Amino acid sequence: MPDLMPQSSPASSEPLLVVEGLTKYFPIRRGFFKRVVGQVKAVDHVDFYVQEGETLGLVGESGCGKTTTGRCILRAIEPTDGRILFRDPKLGRVDICKLDKEQIRLVRRNIRMIFQDPYASLNPRMTLLDIVGAPLRAMGLAHGKELEDRVAQMLQLVGLRPEYMRRYPHAFSGGQRQRIGLARALAPYPKFVVCDEPVSALDVSVQAQILNLLEDLQEQMGLTYLFVAHDLSVVAHISDRVAVMYVGKIVELASTAELFSSPKHPYTEALLSAIPLPDPRPREKRVLLTGEVANPANPPSGCYFHPRCSYAEEICKTHEPEFDEVTPGHYVKCHFGRELSLTGVVRMPDR
Amino acid sequence: MPENQVLVEIKDLHTYFFLAEGVVRAVDGVDLVIKRRQTLGVVGESGCGKSITSLSLLRLIPPPGRITQGEILYYKPSAGDNGSVDVINITALNPNGREIRDIRGNQISMVFQEPMTAMSPVRTVGQQIIEAIMLHQKVNKAEARKRAIEMLARVKMPKPERTIDDYPFQLSGGMRQRAVIAMALSCHPHLLIADEPTTALDVTTEAQILDLMRSLQNELGMAIMYITHNLGVVAEMAEEVAVMYLGKVVEQTDVKTIFLEPLHPYTQGLLSSIPRLDESIMRGEKRRRLQMIKGMVPDPYTRLKGCPFHPRCPKVIGDVCDQVEPASIWVRPGHMVRCHLYAEAVKSGPAPSH
Ligand SMILES: Nc1ncnc2c1ncn2[C@@H]1O[C@H](COP(=O)(O)OP(=O)(O)OP(=O)(O)O)[C@@H](O)[C@H]1O
Ligand SMILES: Nc1ncnc2c1ncn2[C@@H]1O[C@H](COP(=O)(O)OP(=O)(O)OP(=O)(O)O)[C@@H](O)[C@H]1O
Ligand SMILES: [Mg+2]
Ligand SMILES: [Mg+2]
Numbered sequence A: 001m002p003d004l005m006p007q008s009s010p011a012s013s014e015p016l017l018v019v020e021g022l023t024k025y026f027p028i029r030r031g032f033f034k035r036v037v038g039q040v041k042a043v044d045h046v047d048f049y050v051q052e053g054e055t056l057g058l059v060g061e062s063g064c065g066k067t068t069t070g071r072c073i074l075r076a077i078e079p080t081d082g083r084i085l086f087r088d089p090k091l092g093r094v095d096i097c098k099l100d101k102e103q104i105r106l107v108r109r110n111i112r113m114i115f116q117d118p119y120a121s122l123n124p125r126m127t128l129l130d131i132v133g134a135p136l137r138a139m140g141l142a143h144g145k146e147l148e149d150r151v152a153q154m155l156q157l158v159g160l161r162p163e164y165m166r167r168y169p170h171a172f173s174g175g176q177r178q179r180i181g182l183a184r185a186l187a188p189y190p191k192f193v194v195c196d197e198p199v200s201a202l203d204v205s206v207q208a209q210i211l212n213l214l215e216d217l218q219e220q221m222g223l224t225y226l227f228v229a230h231d232l233s234v235v236a237h238i239s240d241r242v243a244v245m246y247v248g249k250i251v252e253l254a255s256t257a258e259l260f261s262s263p264k265h266p267y268t269e270a271l272l273s274a275i276p277l278p279d280p281r282p283r284e285k286r287v288l289l290t291g292e293v294a295n296p297a298n299p300p301s302g303c304y305f306h307p308r309c310s311y312a313e314e315i316c317k318t319h320e321p322e323f324d325e326v327t328p329g330h331y332v333k334c335h336f337g338r339e340l341s342l343t344g345v346v347r348m349p350d351r
Numbered sequence B: 001m002p003e004n005q006v007l008v009e010i011k012d013l014h015t016y017f018f019l020a021e022g023v024v025r026a027v028d029g030v031d032l033v034i035k036r037r038q039t040l041g042v043v044g045e046s047g048c049g050k051s052i053t054s055l056s057l058l059r060l061i062p063p064p065g066r067i068t069q070g071e072i073l074y075y076k077p078s079a080g081d082n083g084s085v086d087v088i089n090i091t092a093l094n095p096n097g098r099e100i101r102d103i104r105g106n107q108i109s110m111v112f113q114e115p116m117t118a119m120s121p122v123r124t125v126g127q128q129i130i131e132a133i134m135l136h137q138k139v140n141k142a143e144a145r146k147r148a149i150e151m152l153a154r155v156k157m158p159k160p161e162r163t164i165d166d167y168p169f170q171l172s173g174g175m176r177q178r179a180v181i182a183m184a185l186s187c188h189p190h191l192l193i194a195d196e197p198t199t200a201l202d203v204t205t206e207a208q209i210l211d212l213m214r215s216l217q218n219e220l221g222m223a224i225m226y227i228t229h230n231l232g233v234v235a236e237m238a239e240e241v242a243v244m245y246l247g248k249v250v251e252q253t254d255v256k257t258i259f260l261e262p263l264h265p266y267t268q269g270l271l272s273s274i275p276r277l278d279e280s281i282m283r284g285e286k287r288r289r290l291q292m293i294k295g296m297v298p299d300p301y302t303r304l305k306g307c308p309f310h311p312r313c314p315k316v317i318g319d320v321c322d323q324v325e326p327a328s329i330w331v332r333p334g335h336m337v338r339c340h341l342y343a344e345a346v347k348s349g350p351a352p353s354h
Helices: A066-073 A101-107 A128-138 A144-157 A162-166 A174-186 A204-221 A232-238 A256-261 A266-274 A314-318 B050-057 B098-103 B125-136 B141-154 B173-185 B203-220 B231-237 B255-260 B265-272 B344-348
Strands: A017-030 A035-050 A055-059 A081-088 A092-095 A111-114 A192-196 A224-228 A241-246 A249-255 A324-327 A330-332 B006-019 B022-035 B039-043 B065-077 B085-089 B108-111 B191-195 B223-227 B240-245 B248-254 B329-332 B335-337
Touching: A017 A066, A035 A066, A035 A081, A035 A249, A055 A066, A055 A232, A066 A111, A066 A192, A066 A224, A081 A101, A111 A174, A128 A144, A128 A162, A128 A174, A144 A162, A144 A174, A174 A204, A204 A224, A204 A232, A204 B265, A224 A232, A232 A256, A241 A256, A241 A266, A249 A256, A249 A266, A266 B203, B006 B050, B022 B039, B022 B050, B022 B065, B022 B223, B022 B240, B039 B050, B039 B231, B050 B065, B050 B191, B050 B223, B108 B173, B125 B141, B125 B173, B141 B173, B173 B203, B191 B203, B203 B231, B223 B231, B231 B255, B240 B255, B240 B265, B248 B255, B248 B265
Parallel strands: A055 A224, A055 A241, A111 A192, A192 A224, B022 B248, B039 B223, B039 B240, B108 B191, B191 B223
Antiparallel strands: A017 A035, A017 A081, A081 A092, A241 A249, A249 A330, A324 A330, B006 B022, B006 B065, B065 B085, B240 B248, B248 B335, B329 B335
16 A cells, blocks of 8 residues: 655644555355355555645545445444544544444534535434534533533524524425524534535525535635535536545545546546536547446456556456556546546636 | 428417415426437526426426426428428417327337336336337237337346336436336437436436437437536537526527536526536646635515516626616627627617516
């Protein structure tokens, strides 16, 4: 495994979160005795770090393991293997994978998640006060009048009127519900937020409001984000660095500018070329991926991407490539990452 | 035969829902033209009436919804394709009658956002496509199966002879959407209504499906009404674009003009609120805040006086926009906008409300 830590790292710039060899296999069970007949390799030896105050984007096809990665970091599911090192303000530097129940409760004050679906993720029978106040109450951070004040403050922070506190979620639009979810996630003043497709269900004008809000809150509260999304224009806008996943593995990781202008993995090239651009002028070149994404229960040999890769050679079928740092801070998992000259986003002029 | 013949013309369509809480004016005076072989993109904020417009066209409005006003004319190309047409007033048909059933799924068919809702989970893909074919075409079961396999092959379904006997849940999201498209196209419709057909899919699968729809459109010569709120998809798919706001079409023109010279402040607001992959991102510059349209869509029960967009409009004209509803203005042939900024006449004083 390559050393992913930044070269010179004085204690203060030590990353907030370091993920090493993170692995999550889901057993596939069959038959009367629920015998394990195979494994879904949802996340397979993933390495990355996130600096404090930074936004790391995480992209890739449906089913590639983005949500599973986020849920492991929260210990909402048990990782199969690996380390998740987190700099907790109270507990100090801990490996999330090794925490006991009580410690998990403590660390979850600082690591929070917001979800894709603003409709399904809010309990329709709870008022906003109950919803946003729930984490504070559960963690014993506030109660009574104090709790109400804190909820009012959170609602204001995300641009909702405190008077709405006694209302139920059904009275709110999709964008407003996403704000409620945001208020709930941020109520305990966390350090790290996993944003799992937070704007995918919203239309563009509401999406712009939520993205600006996420950025404002990041600045005000010093938040660090892991930002999962399908929409690469959104990811490019909000992320400092971007990681690309394919079938449970990170295949490329670089600064946003690098990744979008000079990708080094053929899969990234294909992803970028698939972005629908809001520009009616015809595009120069388009790489359409053929075939389907590999099955994580039965991945191909060698490089998982080789059956769909137009640059694949013999070695790609037999040997899995290393996660190689081709230029400083630019990692790629491809046998030809140093040689291929790939096409980035067809540039659009500034507005 | 002229290419740009009108296929469907929607005139002043009103579709309302009569609920205990009030009247939802889901579609409130929509005018639209869909031309043969052309793709019309329909965009607009969630709840602005895109789906209800398309469901009105198929007469599939569930109660307590009702078309209360307006007309939908279908210029049905005659069988010989000799250029002559039959004009059918869709709004005048019995919604359960034989005539509309003959149009629905056959001459005009639809692909929905969530492929699971379009297909029954308990019957195989093949059973469902075969049924659709036999409902509208006089063929026996063996022939229908042959056509179903052909159609699955056309949508690039891997191993169609085998997939035809799969259940929808056995297919991935992208494959399921291909099966739904195969079903929708199995009768070679004149118009395909695609309501957010790729929103649930990831970008690479979406790109495949868009590519597929474009090539099938060329092959089969159908028109597409493409509903989405993804402006990137509109730029790729549509030749003509209609922008909707609160139950009305506020601007309609060709795709180049919509993106390069939009006139309606709402269209301008939509376009400037999308994050763009521009040079500044490539240079790694500090990101700029996205521009936003201020405020929110009002709840569907309130009816605003004047232009429905005026409370959020950055270019609002006092005593005009909040008083008088703007009419459709043709700034030039092929470019319609509903906005007082482009009507000199109205500025001289409030005209009587409709
Ligand atoms: N609880 C579970 N049991 C078994 N398999 C699971 C479970 N959760 C996820 N998986 C599988 O793990 C893989 C990764 O799923 P995950 O939800 O992390 O993907 P994702 O990248 O978030 O996809 P999407 O973009 O569709 O949200 C998939 O193949 C999925 O089917
Ligand atoms: N069955 C129904 N009963 C009552 N109101 C309805 C019904 N269906 C739709 N509406 C209302 O009609 C309006 C238009 O809805 P429509 O589904 O056409 O919006 P849309 O533009 O397709 O939005 P989206 O982008 O979210 O799909 C909305 O205010 C909606 O709440
Ligand atoms: Mg997910
Ligand atoms: Mg809709």
